[in-house]
Structure formats: C-alpha cells, structure tokens
Amino acid sequence: MKKEFVVIGLGRFGGSICKALAEQGMEVLAIDNNEDRVNEYAMIASHAVVGDTTDEMVLKSLGIRNFDHVIVAIGDNIQSSILTTLMLKELGVNNITVKAQNDYHEKVLRKIGADHVVHPERDMGRRIANNIVSNNVLDYLELSEEHSIVEIVASQKMDGNSIIDLDIRAKYGINIVAIKRGQDIIVSPQANEIIRTGDILIVIGADTDINRFERRIVE
Known part of the structure; x- marks a missing residue:
C-alpha cells in the first residue's frame, strides 16, 4: 500500500524530497x-x-491529518516553519519531519512536538568534512552528537585478519555491522570473517572510538 506524504516548502531541500518520493512511487x-x-x-x-500553511483552514481543507507523513521544508521563514508545525500537531498529524535552520529553531520545534528535526546543510557539511579529512572514510551518518555510523575502507594492514583477530569490539568499543565486498554485502558478519584489503566496513560506535580505530588500524 502506497504511503501518502505532504511536502511543505518547495525550495532545494523540499523539492529534492518531493522528487525522490515521487520517483519511489509515493503519493x-x-x-x-x-x-x-x-x-x-x-x-x-x-x-x-498554492497555500499558506500557517492558516488552519487551508490545512483542514487539504485533509492534512489523513496523510501518513508531513515534511515541513520551509527554509527561509522560521516563524512560518514553527506556526505550520504547531498547526499540524493541533490537527492531529501523526508523523512530522521539520527542517531546522539552527539549534534554537530545533529546540522550539521539539518543544512543540515535531517528531523528527533535520539540519540538512549542517549534516551534509559534517559528512563532507569527514570525507575530506580521511581517505579511508567513504560516508558518515551522525546518529547523535557523540555516535555515528561510518563506512571505512579496510587497509592492507587489516588484510587476512579476522574480526576476532583484530579484537575490534574489545579494543575499540565499536561494532562492524556489515561488510561490503564488491557486489556482496555481509550483514552482521561472524567473528571469524576474514577482512580483505578494499573491504568497506560499516561500523557503528562513539565518534572518539571510531577515530581511534581509524588511526591505529586503518591508516
């Protein structure tokens, strides 16, 4: 069954979400x-x-509460973003994702009940910075202020060693949740899985532990 989405605000961020959802066959x-x-x-x-989503009557006329998920992607007017989110909550929308411009904006959005708050520019900036700083880091996804999921390319130093040989969890406090090897993906690899040069290790853990692992094992 297709899910039904609403995207409010059709700037670069909202427009890209709209296109991606439509490409996946969503309403x-x-x-x-x-x-x-x-x-x-x-x-x-x-x-x-065309509509002013700070107007409760406009939202009601669109039957907004009947949609599965509403994305508020208003990028240039914090007041409109906050008022729209507040209206959506009062109308009983179950799942609301809102784009925040800054930390203050996020605090207000969370106070009024936004289910998910995203900082696309900040998050993309961090991903790019992590990719630039290290030749081994392919991608980076922040889970919280202190924890992330990172894709790291296994170096020759790791070649031929199993996960248990490297004792990664005990020494570094991180977990390898999957390994990409060519077209294959090994999910929840066993402790005796042999790592090969060029394997892409998908690891999860505290940022400090991931950085330590990368410095001592990968490079």
Whole structure:
C-alpha cells in the first residue's frame, strides 16, 4: 500500500524530497505559497497546490491529518516553519519531519512536538568534512552528537585478519555491522570473517572510538 506524504516548502531541500518520493512511487502533495514553484512541481508530485500553511483552514481543507507523513521544508521563514508545525500537531498529524535552520529553531520545534528535526546543510557539511579529512572514510551518518555510523575502507594492514583477530569490539568499543565486498554485502558478519584489503566496513560506535580505530588500524 502506497504511503501518502505532504511536502511543505518547495525550495532545494523540499523539492529534492518531493522528487525522490515521487520517483519511489509515493503519493505526494506538494505545497508552497509561491505559485511558480508549485507550477514547477505540478507534473512531479501527485498534487501541487498554492497555500499558506500557517492558516488552519487551508490545512483542514487539504485533509492534512489523513496523510501518513508531513515534511515541513520551509527554509527561509522560521516563524512560518514553527506556526505550520504547531498547526499540524493541533490537527492531529501523526508523523512530522521539520527542517531546522539552527539549534534554537530545533529546540522550539521539539518543544512543540515535531517528531523528527533535520539540519540538512549542517549534516551534509559534517559528512563532507569527514570525507575530506580521511581517505579511508567513504560516508558518515551522525546518529547523535557523540555516535555515528561510518563506512571505512579496510587497509592492507587489516588484510587476512579476522574480526576476532583484530579484537575490534574489545579494543575499540565499536561494532562492524556489515561488510561490503564488491557486489556482496555481509550483514552482521561472524567473528571469524576474514577482512580483505578494499573491504568497506560499516561500523557503528562513539565518534572518539571510531577515530581511534581509524588511526591505529586503518591508516
């Protein structure tokens, strides 16, 4: 059964989400107060409408509470973002994701009940920085302020050793949750799994432990 989404705000962030959801065959209602943006997405989204989402009557007329997930991607007006989120909560929307411009904005959004808050520019900046700093780090996903999931390329130093030989969990406090090897993905690898040069290790743990592992084992 297809899920039904609403994307409010069709700037770069909201527009990219709208396109990605539509490409996956999801039902998407796209809303913006700019008619030109709405016209741009009229052939991409299932429905695209011009509307002021800080107006409760507009949201009610769209049957907003009947959708599975609403993404508030308003990027240039914090007040509109907060008021829209507040209206959505009061109307009983079950799942709300909101784009935050800064930490203060996030605090307010969480106070009024946003289910998920994202910082796309900040998070992408951190991912890029991690990729630049280390030749071994392919990708980076922040789970919290102190924990992450990281893709690390196994170096020649690790070649031929099993996970238990390297004693990664005990020494570094991190877990290898999967290994990418060519077209194959080994999920929850066994302790006796042999690591080969060029394997992509998907590890999870505290940032300090991951950095320590990378310095001592990978490089």
